[in-house]
Amino acid sequence: MKKERYSFSVEEYMTKERFNKVKKLAKKNQTPFLAVNLSVIKEKYEELKSNMSFAKIYYAIKANPADEVIKLLFELGSNFDIASVYELDQILSLGITPERISFGNTIKKEKDIKYAFDKGIRLFATDSLSDMEKISRQAKGSKVFFRLISEGSGADWPLSRKFGAHPDKIYQLILKSKELGLEPYGLSFHVGSQQRDIGQWDESIAQCRYLFEAVNEKGIKLKMINMGGGFPGKYKNPTYDLPVYTKEITRFLKEDFPEGLPEIIIEPGRSIVADSGVIVSEIVLVSKKSYLSPYRWVYLDIGKFSGLIETLDESIKYPIYVEKSGSVSEVILAGPTCDSQDVLYENFKYKLPAKIKDKDKVYIFTTGAYTQTYSSVYFNGFPPLKMFVIE
Ligand SMILES: *Cc1c(COP(=O)(O)O)cnc(C)c1O
Numbered sequence: 605m606k607k608e609r610y611s612f613s614v615e616e617y618m619t620k621e622r623f624n625k626v627k628k629l630a631k632k633n634q635t636p637f638l639a640v641n642l643s644v645i646k647e648k649y650e651e652l653k654s655n656m657s658f659a660k661i662y663y664a665i666k667a668n669p670a671d672e673v674i675k676l677l678f679e680l681g682s683n684f685d686i687a688s689v690y691e692l693d694q695i696l697s698l699g700i701t702p703e704r705i706s707f708g709n710t711i712k713k714e715k716d717i718k719y720a721f722d723k724g725i726r727l728f729a730t731d732s733l734s735d736m737e738k739i740s741r742q743a744k745g746s747k748v749f750f751r752l753i754s755e756g757s758g759a760d761w762p763l764s765r766k767f768g769a770h771p772d773k774i775y776q777l778i779l780k781s782k783e784l785g786l787e788p789y790g791l792s793f794h795v796g797s798q799q800r801d802i803g804q805w806d807e808s809i810a811q812c813r814y815l816f817e818a819v820n821e822k823g824i825k826l827k828m829i830n831m832g833g834g835f836p837g838k839y840k841n842p843t844y845d846l847p848v849y850t851k852e853i854t855r856f857l858k859e860d861f862p863e864g865l866p867e868i869i870i871e872p873g874r875s876i877v878a879d880s881g882v883i884v885s886e887i888v889l890v891s892k893k894s895y896l897s898p899y900r901w902v903y904l905d906i907g908k909f910s911g912l913i914e915t916l917d918e919s920i921k922y923p924i925y926v927e928k929s930g931s932v933s934e935v936i937l938a939g940p941t942c943d944s945q946d947v948l949y950e951n952f953k954y955k956l957p958a959k960i961k962d963k964d965k966v967y968i969f970t971t972g973a974y975t976q977t978y979s980s981v982y983f984n985g986f987p988p989l990k991m992f993v994i995e
Pocket residue numbers: 664666667685708709794796797798832833834835871872873874875
């Protein structure tokens with residue numbers, strides 16, 4: 605049998621020049637760390653903006669809240685979606701003004717709504733009566749948008765079930781909001797993060813159309829649809845390119861709103877920052893559990909608790925690169941902590957060169973989103989993931 609040889613095209617993910625900048629950092633710094641290239645973020649933002657020029661972008665801060673990232677996106681004209689008063693304080697301190705901020709979390713303490721209102725926030729998401737009543741008490745006259753539930757099927761990192769409500773419930777909330785002295789402004793949904801089935805947007809947009817009409821009959825004119833995130837980063841599982849997403853979604857919108865589109869908001873997180881990041885890690889140990897086992901265990905100095913939480917259920921499959929060649933064999937990849945959950949990929953077998961060994965560098969691509977801020981504070985004494993910014 606002919607042995608399969610290791611092949612990985614760095615250029616599929618970034619130019620040689622950009623990768624060399626990461627390697628330069630790797631020469632001077634202890635692993636693990638995350639290197640984020642701001643030029644990539646700028647390109648991603650501009651690509652989305654030019655392909656969907658009618659939409660207002662509210663960057664979902666949680667994907668990567670580094671000050672440098674926020675400042676760059678602010679300069680490029682982005683608005684921001686926050687989930688907590690802590691994110692609010694952070695971006696206000698960077699000089700971002702409240703009319704460019706929405707409070708998109710439907711799960712809020714009443715005192716936090718008051719805090720946000722006092723700071724000037726006037727746009728809030730909601731999906732329940734209790735939350736809406738809190739908003740009406742603490743943020744009188746504010747605009748509210750109502751989050752529709754989405755199954756999240758087709759998404760690698762679904763957000764289903766926890767957020768949103770069914771259309772019949774939303775209908776009742778919209779009518780009630782007026783009585784409570786709020787401005788029923790629009791609807792929102794999120795089809796699930798890293799959504800690879802573009803048809804999912806069609807279904808949610810159709811629900812919006814239906815609700816726009818239903819409440820119009822009661823004299824309420826909704827003005828906005830917030831389509832959330834879901835746009836892709838470049839991982840191992842293939843997706844369509846962004847322009848295919850934007851073209852199809854635009855078509856769905858125009859089909860359902862032929863008389864003219866309402867105000868459209870999108871809240872990209874992952875698609876703006878994911879491709880900008882490379883985590884540089886090092887192999888701690890390579891071992892076999894028995895002489896006849898076909899698999900080697902490869903333990904890295906980064907794991908589920910130091911930034912790679914999205915490997916839960918092996919949901920997100922990062923492209924992984926080592927600078928070695930030759931024949932490959934299947935490996936099980938795991939993190940360094942003393943927790944048996946700290947295994948990254950076991951069912952999906954990565955193939956790495958037979959020659960890899962301790963202290964080899966491992967480059968984990970497409971790690972600019974949902975990594976660094978997910979890293980734990982000193983579990984097992986491992987420090988939180990460091991991040992460097994390059995341009
Ligand atoms: C997390 C989140 C986003 C970002 O989603 P991505 O799939 O990362 O683009 C957008 N909107 C809301 C409300 C979110 O919770």
